[in-house]
Amino acid sequence: MATLIETRCKSFINRLNENLFTIRTYSIRLSGNPYGGCAWDCSYCYAPFVYRFTSGVSPKDFGRVIFARVNAPEVLERELDRGLSRGRLQREYLDLGTVTDAYQPAEARHGITRRCLEVFLRYEFPVTVLTKSTLVLRDLDLWKALADKGLGVVGFTLTRPTTVPAHVKNLLEPYSPGTAKLLDALRTVVEAGVPTFAFVDPVVPFLTAELESVRQLLAEIAATGNRKVFFGVMKLSPLTWSLFRRRLEAQSPELPPRFEELYIRQGVKEFGRSWVPPYEYREALYRLARDTCQALGIGFSCEGNFFHLWLDDWAEVEDPYRHPSGYNLWEMVRARQGEPVALAEVQERIAARFPVVSDSYFSAMGTLWERGQLFEEVRGIEFWREDGHCGYLFDGESIRPAEESLPALAA
Numbered sequence: 001m002a003t004l005i006e007t008r009c010k011s012f013i014n015r016l017n018e019n020l021f022t023i024r025t026y027s028i029r030l031s032g033n034p035y036g037g038c039a040w041d042c043s044y045c046y047a048p049f050v051y052r053f054t055s056g057v058s059p060k061d062f063g064r065v066i067f068a069r070v071n072a073p074e075v076l077e078r079e080l081d082r083g084l085s086r087g088r089l090q091r092e093y094l095d096l097g098t099v100t101d102a103y104q105p106a107e108a109r110h111g112i113t114r115r116c117l118e119v120f121l122r123y124e125f126p127v128t129v130l131t132k133s134t135l136v137l138r139d140l141d142l143w144k145a146l147a148d149k150g151l152g153v154v155g156f157t158l159t160r161p162t163t164v165p166a167h168v169k170n171l172l173e174p175y176s177p178g179t180a181k182l183l184d185a186l187r188t189v190v191e192a193g194v195p196t197f198a199f200v201d202p203v204v205p206f207l208t209a210e211l212e213s214v215r216q217l218l219a220e221i222a223a224t225g226n227r228k229v230f231f232g233v234m235k236l237s238p239l240t241w242s243l244f245r246r247r248l249e250a251q252s253p254e255l256p257p258r259f260e261e262l263y264i265r266q267g268v269k270e271f272g273r274s275w276v277p278p279y280e281y282r283e284a285l286y287r288l289a290r291d292t293c294q295a296l297g298i299g300f301s302c303e304g305n306f307f308h309l310w311l312d313d314w315a316e317v318e319d320p321y322r323h324p325s326g327y328n329l330w331e332m333v334r335a336r337q338g339e340p341v342a343l344a345e346v347q348e349r350i351a352a353r354f355p356v357v358s359d360s361y362f363s364a365m366g367t368l369w370e371r372g373q374l375f376e377e378v379r380g381i382e383f384w385r386e387d388g389h390c391g392y393l394f395d396g397e398s399i400r401p402a403e404e405s406l407p408a409l410a411a
């Protein structure tokens with residue numbers, strides 16, 4: 001049982017800095033968190049890292065001590081009012097709950113998320129949420145009103161099919177609702193006409209990243225009518241690994257050495273932050289998921305440098321209030337099919353297609369481009385520099401399927 005502490009925040013809207021990580025990974029820059037901590041207490045959660053700085057409480061208490069930011073709607077309203085009237089803020093998507101679940105159990109009592117949505121609607125400001133809770137259905141009237149104006153998107157985190165054994169759920173996501181309930185909720189939101197996506201992240205090696213498990217989950221998601229899937233394998237920062245490992249040792253003591261081997265010895269550290277399994281493992285896993293989505297007739301996108309596997313660019317979901325994703329940039333180079341592409345051309349296309357992009361985005365992106373870092377480690381794109389000029393070109397030959405799937409993916 002979590003302890004709930006009411007607290008007051010001084011500011012609500014956060015903005016990500018422009019750097020290689022954000023430019024390649026995110027298409028949304030704004031976030032706001034109505035709560036600190038999260039009672040779902042997923043064992044793989046990365047958010048305790050942030051929690052220790054914002055709450056002053058040990059990351060071990062992330063799932064047990066929840067802070068309800070009771071004045072968040074008033075602070076949000078003040079920030080939107082001042083930001084929009086003074087031109088310091090423009091309408092672009094805000095992600096509600098990036099280091100918490102805005103619909104965790106405390107929301108049933110406090111209604112902070114609901115009151116924030118009323119503010120977003122009043123100011124006609126675009127908002128999106130990612131949740132593991134059916135409580136989002138309580139606010140379907142507001143999500144529908146936002147969606148009717150092209151301002152609202154609802155995502156559900158769905159990481160395992162309905163058939164996964166109870167001990168796996170208890171290990172990974174002990175307190176959040178089961179998959180069947182979340183699929184029903186997703187179907188209801190789809191039928192209400194609100195844009196949705198399924199966030200199939202993380203799938204976890206040795207537990208849910210298995211062939212049949214992945215195929216079944218994607219089929220169950222497609223059956224709800226949802227057309228968009230984002231897919232990703234579990235990442236392990238040093239802190240996440242230490243917390244996850246503790247639970248593994250208690251419930252499945254044979255697994256820690258296998259994770260250590262796959263992540264720390266064979267794997268790589270992405271953007272210098274978190275370990276992920278080796279490229280070939282992820283390529284095989286994502287290709288399996290992509291092929292399954294293709295057969296089901298739904299869109300597919302994924303984490304990491306695997307832009308060659310994406311089946312859509314989410315444009316329908318989030319334009320015109322989002323930044324380009326790494327895929328959008330990759331696609332602009334690919335479209336030239338081996339002809340070199342220069343920075344000015346790409347920036348011109350970004351400005352035309354993504355009106356929310358700021359000067360700081362162009363500045364950071366231009367620096368990364370000219371240093372040859374923008375597509376570093378991305379297969380299919382080559383950097384060239386000659387006579388003081390530089391650019392990128394598409395090299396389809398360098399994209400090859402992994403020769404074989406790793407044993408963990410075998411049927």
Ligand code: SF4
Nearest residue numbers: 038040041042045100
């Ligand atoms: S629902 Fe999200 S924020 Fe909450 S514990 Fe799970 S992963 Fe962390």
